[in-house]
Amino acid sequence: SRADGHSFNRLCHHTLGYMGPTIVVAKDKLGRVAGCYNHSRWIDSLSFQGSMDSVLFTLAPRFSALKVDRSQKACKGRHFLYLSSQTATTNKHGRWPCGGCGGGGEGGRTRLWIDAELEKLKWVGAAACATYPGGGDDWTPQDGEIEVCEVWGCGGRDAEVAQEQYRKRQALMAEQARKVDRQAMFGGGSSHWKDNPDKFILDIAGITGAGNDFYGDLDKEPPPE
Known part of the structure; x- marks a missing residue:
């Protein structure tokens, strides 16, 4: 966000189409740091995504890492990760937030949440969560104003090339959509x-x-x- 400003669209720009693992990390103005690791590619969707390798974490004021409960083999219904730029009033999960990035939690309350305005970072270490059991660092207050948000790509050059090709396809589709068959x-x-x-x-x-x-x-x- 230092380079691109506070824009959720820029966050999506740097995550979507990247065919490799990524880390999304945010720091609030109280100095607290939290984020998530996604081993799969991100999609802009009103549904949860991610995999059994997803991780939620805090780096400050205390390090904590929440891993997926692997005793449950099924992925359906698991709240691994979430990313959506859409501003719908409701999503496929009812009470859950719509636009933003995060993961974990139950009953409409995520453990990690970055809002769609890229203004608030929220971490609820003690939230009920069947996907990421166990307690993490507990923040008081639970949310703070975002100072910095970054995306780190961990997939090497091949993942970057795949993202470049994805952006070219998206630009071509947008151009075709603008053309009108008179x-x-x-x-x-x-x-x-x-x-x-x-x-x-x-x-x-x-x-x-x-x-x-x-x-x-x-x-x-x-x-x-």
């Missing part, structure tokens, strides 16, 4: 204008003259005067 917009193509769904919308708006008793259809010629 012919299709105005009823062009192989289908007749009468059968085009756009005509029905324009009829309702009264633009085509469909609301006029004489001109119920643009294909009809107006009567001679």
